[in-house]
Amino acid sequence: MGFLVDAERCIGCHACEMACKNEYQSEPNVRWRKVYPINETEYSLPERNHLSLACNHCEKPECLRVCPVRAYTKREDGIVIHDQGRCIGCKMCAMACPYEVPQYNVRLKKMEKCNLCDGRLDQGLKTACEAACPVEALSVIDFNGFTKYGFVIALPGFPDPSITKPTTRFIKPRIGAQVRRDQ
Amino acid sequence: MKEISRRSFLKGTAATGAALGLSGSFYNFLFSGLEPAQASDETGIQKFQNACPRNCYDTCSILSTVENGILTKVEGNPQNTFTRGRLCAKGYTYTRRVYSPDRIKYPMRQNGRGSGNWERISWDEAYTLIAKNILKIKKEYGSTLPICLNKYSGNFDIMHYGIEGMLSSFGNTSRATGTPCWPAGIDSQTFDMGTIVNNDPEDLVNSKYLILWGVNPAWTSVHSMYFVQEAQRRGCKIVAIDPVLTQTASKADLYLQIKPSTDGALALGMARYILDHNLIDAKWLMNNALGYNEFFDYLKNNITTDWAAEKTGLPKNVIETLAREYATAKPANIWIGYGMQRHANGGQNVRAIDALAAITGNIGKSGGGAQYAHLETWGFNYHAMVQNKPAGSAGSGDRAININNFGAEVLAAKEPPIKMLWIACRNPMSQDPETSVVKKAFEAMDFVVTADQFFNPSVAMSDIVLPVTTIFETWGVNVSYWHYWLCLNQQAIKPMYESKNDIQIAMELSKKMNELEPGSCTFPTSGDLKDWVGKEFNTGIYNQFGISDWKELEKGPVKTKAGHVAWQDGKFRTSSGKYEIWSEEAKKFGHLPLPVYREELKPANEYPYRCISPHWKLNIHSQFQNLDWMQAINNAPFIEIHPETAQKMGIQEKDNVKMYNDLGYIVLPAKITETVAQDIVVVYEAWYKDKNFNVNYTVKALPADMGKKATGMPGMAFHDNFVNIAKV
Amino acid sequence: MGEYPLILFTVLSQLSAGAAITLSLLDYFTKIDNSAGKKSTLVVLVMIALSLGISLLHLGHPFNAYRALTNIGSSWLSREAILFFLLGILLLVYYFQWKEENSFRKSLGLIISVVSVLAVVSSGMVYVLPAVPAWNNFSPILFFLFTGAALGPMFILLMLKLTNGAFSRLVQFTAVILAASLMCFIVYVSVLLSGSGASASTGSQIVGSGIFWPRLLVNWILPLGIFAWLTFKRISPDRKVVCSLFVMVFIGELLGRYLFYYASVALKVAGL
């Protein structure tokens, strides 16, 4: 399982990110989901496009490999779970994850990250971020190892997916026509 | 201030709480008297109906979760088919707002306005101080006119009109009148159609062509964006017209970078083309409109597409294609934003756009129309607002002070002068133009009382601050000026600290005034807040929403039963009952009767750049950006500059840039982006906690052309702000 | 506190590992005075324990550090911890073997040497991370080994009274190591600078940092200059000279490690 991020629909509104905080009442600076602007020079015309990213629940999770206390496990369905109970706050995972996903909670002195709302999913609910996105740009898809038609494995600014094989998939933004006075 | 972590708060035992230094009453989260929306189960979890009362198109229906007396999360209520069970980034911070360590906790008195030297006082002391001041003023000046209220849209909950009621109940007072937001456009549509009415935004999906004209719903109405995108998926072409490549424009099929404030020229150019190519809906005009022949004469004599191209900076062929596409797609829709009417010619521009919708026969159609806003669902009793003045009150009525030139008019008021301010649901020190003048007005007062939740710049200039409740701590009822839903706001938790609802404050103040001088205040001195809500309803509302009692709203929000397509019945509310392209009413207010082009303001040599100061996505004016969850995403204002302009001025990314004019200046880091044009800079208006940033230091109190008819005062030309920039 | 515990831990533990190897090889190949050997072992042991202690300061929950031993299957941090822990135990055993001729001690010394090398290698492997392109190569291992090889022998030189021959051979060895590590560092930084993305920015962070030149100076230029001058003048260095060289190189390594942690640019989601 992994996220499908539709960058064509996404309006960079941060509702997903804030809904995640609301659900877990996380510390201000602990951001399990973050909405990143895609540099406007990446496409043929300047536009405001975004990447809404949380943990990529990678097929080859570096976090899991480097963690000395085995706080990370990968569930059958692919969700990479971080068990805060085991975490000793060595920050190895933060160094190893190419996506800056594990976040250090200075109060608990432990890492934390998106566990793909495992509790909600297990109850048959949508993840808090998917449920919040006003334009339905985020969804959780059952990922079976194949890249479906129309999905891409990276968009500009997304670090090299060959390292950890993230399960996140993207839909590219369409670049509309523009009539500008600076041309 | 001590940092209270939300999590420790939630898991708060008495011990952690005590360690955090919170007062004892704070733990008393028992539920006596609170009625949950859904029966609590044995886990102690309860759900309540709430309604977001901000000055926002979306007015979301909220379901809040309360566990053992603590608000643990908020969600969108899925019963509302417009907000679709979702909130926005701001809405999802509400728990953080309720439990913010920065909240104003008790009534406080400042020893020296602006000194920061606050001391805690009791409510009784606060009421005594305030009541004595009011009575003293009344005695000294013979009336309560020296008391001026500035209250507006910080909380649009119907009960909050009780603040106006409170002032009325002392006597005649001075009132900040008008609205900074949207008056020019309201007048335009009032001249054209008799009032503002928009189609149900859920109807956007039926459009075949949609022009988003000077509106950025991706930031200001995220829920509408779903319907815009859904229309797009069903084949509707989305065109965004905006001087700034907004987030909305980024998602459009076509973006037109128009020269600011020339929207009327574009609309008129399009109208000329539509007329020349016989794409008008003559039948609709014949049946529904007045003055179209005069309008067509005006177009033929005065308007060409070449002229429109020259004015707007858009190529002629683009204007012609746009006109053809708009006029031939049926139905075609235009959503007129508030940004484009914040100009000295904003009202005329909106009238020209309305005319475009009229001549193509798009008004009154599902999927068509000229959407602006509506007040159709606001027919409450305003029971809290309508209060009798004490018998024998001096003065012949309330005195209007222009809200859009508040500082100067407060200072200029004579006979009697203004001596006391009451500020509620507003933050003029950060949101009004000419901040330095507003500051002088505050300084000139004998007494300033502000009711608020955070120590914002207006609170900083007050003598007394009164802590007010958040929506979760009180009762209320809300409707929207955009969608057609009605939503109850239930009290979900006990008020934090010593905060009180504005009506509660009014009742208790009234009691104190009557103690000190019997008969000096007519406001009721006791009452149950829930009952106050009930008193706002009437059969008109019940019929409109198909309910028979307001308590039915405890089960969830309801939508109007009919009227989802504006003007479908063709009964316009103008004096003629028709769409008035020629408006005699406009003439009465000093405008030309036709939607003609009124010259836009242009930059002068000294100040060659136009500063546009639109809304920012993480706030609504001075609310939300101060919360730590927002700060974690962004905590720094910036100025957007086009790469060529930046190069010309030797400015690089993140360089500090001084933006200035004869009024003032601000210094901000540069963000270099092609989303703005070379002759425009963008600074998003906001209040950042502990930052001396305010774009209004440079904004003149320049009136828009319209607004006086419907709102009592002309609008504010916020976007006619000319500045220069320099690297510092 | 940032990465200071890690800077101290890695430099100290590599110094100790280098010292342990030097000591055990000297013991194997030459004759060492029992009490001096015993004392040196104790000092090295204490340094290892100290460095492990310091490394705990980096953890959010030092008291649960024992759990860090549980993922030797894939975590180099687990392996590193186990190996240094093992090294400590071996040194403790070694310490009690310092009495007359003892072939067990000599064999144990060989094992200690091997474990020391493995421990330093695993320390390096901790940082071989694809997410940090500047580290994702042989360099962390190489430079960690150089740290041990440059500091360890000098440390033992100062602890023991060696014959002139052994003394000057170790000094020469140190000089060679310093020269080699300088060359590798130059190559490394040039490769980074000629790269792109995160590597290039790491390169420019290193060179642009205020401590780049001080580090070059105390870690390499001064010590190598002194060696060259001594060789040119045919003066054989005495303990005082070695002592000051040691201090210089030690400071240089600390500065270098600071750069290692603070100049390395990880992959980032762009745009922020």
Ligand code: SF4
């Ligand atoms: S909520 Fe949806 S649209 Fe908004 S930033 Fe997140 S993914 Fe994008």
Ligand code: SF4
């Ligand atoms: S994104 Fe990072 S934290 Fe998440 S599974 Fe991949 S490597 Fe681990």
Ligand code: SF4
């Ligand atoms: S899946 Fe859940 S935990 Fe992960 S980002 Fe979304 S809301 Fe947060």
Ligand code: SF4
């Ligand atoms: S600010 Fe607007 S969109 Fe956000 S929660 Fe409130 S009403 Fe909804």
